[in-house]
Amino acid sequence: DTVADKMMELRKAGEPEKLMYMRGRYSSTASELLYGTLPKIYGTPNYFSHSAICAEAEKMGPGYTQGFFGYRDYDLAKTKCLVIWGCDPISSNRQVPNAIAKFSDVLDRGTVIAVDPRMSASVAKANEWLPIKPGEDGALASALAHVLLTEGYWSKEFVGDFKEGKNLFKAGATVDEASFQEKQTHGIVKYWNLEFKDRTPA
Numbered sequence: 001d002t003v004a005d006k007m008m009e010l011r012k013a014g015e016p017e018k019l020m021y022m023r024g025r026y027s028s029t030a031s032e033l034l035y036g037t038l039p040k041i042y043g044t045p046n047y048f049s050h051s052a053i054c055a056e057a058e059k060m061g062p063g064y065t066q067g068f069f070g071y072r073d074y075d076l077a078k079t080k081c082l083v084i085w086g087c088d089p090i091s092s093n094r095q096v097p098n099a100i101a102k103f104s105d106v107l108d109r110g111t112v113i114a115v116d117p118r119m120s121a122s123v124a125k126a127n128e129w130l131p132i133k134p135g136e137d138g139a140l141a142s143a144l145a146h147v148l149l150t151e152g153y154w155s156k157e158f159v160g161d162f163k164e165g166k167n168l169f170k171a172g173a174t175v176d177e178a179s180f181q182e183k184q185t186h187g188i189v190k191y192w193n194l195e196f197k198d199r200t201p202a
Contacts, residue, residue: 007042016043024050058094076102080110086137088120115140142199146171149196158184171200 010018019042023035031049039047051057055071063069073095076082089099103125106112114126117134132140148154149169160182162168168175169192177189 011042017046019044020046020048022048026050073098076106079106082106082110082112083115084112084122084126085115088122090125091121142196143201146196146199147201149192159188160185172197
C-alpha cells in the first residue's frame with residue numbers, strides 16, 4: 001500500500017514524471033507489465049531497463065566511434081597497455097572467463113592501469129590505480145584530452161593535423177577551426193574551443 005499511496009500522491013500532484021522505474025534482467029512480468037505498460041499508463045518517461053547499463057550501453061561505444069553497433073571483445077592476447085576505466089573485467093564483464101585467462105599475460109608483457117573509485121579485483125592486480133572521486137570521471141577524461149592535444153600526442157594518421165604543421169592547442173587559447181584538417185574525426189577543434197582548452201590537469 002505504501003508504494004501505491006506514494007504513486008497516487010505524485011499523480012494527484014500532477015508530477016508523474018517524478019516516478020522512476022528501474023528493472024534488472026528480463027522476465028515476462030518485468031518486461032511486459034511493469035516495464036512495458038505501467039510507466040506508459042502512469043505517465044512517466046523515466047523507466048530504465050537492464051540494457052541501459054549493460055548490453056545496449058556496451059554497444060554504444062563502438063557504435064558511435066567505429067560504426068559497429070554490436071557486441072565485441074577486446075584483443076587481450078596482444079594488449080600491452082590495458083586501461084580499465086570504471087569496470088572490473090575479471091569479475092563483472094561479458095567475457096569474464098576470457099579476461100581471467102588473459103589478465104596475467106597482459107601484466108607480464110605490459111601495464112594495467114585502473115581508474116576506479118573503489119578497490120575492485122582488477123584494481124588489486126593493476127600496476128597503477130587512480131582512485132578518483134565518484135563522479136569525477138569526466139574531469140579526468142577532459143584533463144587527459146587537454147594534455148594529449150597540447151602535447152601533440154594525438155594520432156595524426158587518424159585525427160588529422162594543423163595545416164601549417166604547428167600545434168596551436170595551447171591552454172586557454174581558442175583555435176581557428178579552419179586551421180585544422182581533420183581525417184576520421186569531426187569537430188575536434190570546435191570541442192577544444194568549447195570544452196578542452198580550459199580543462200588543464202590542475
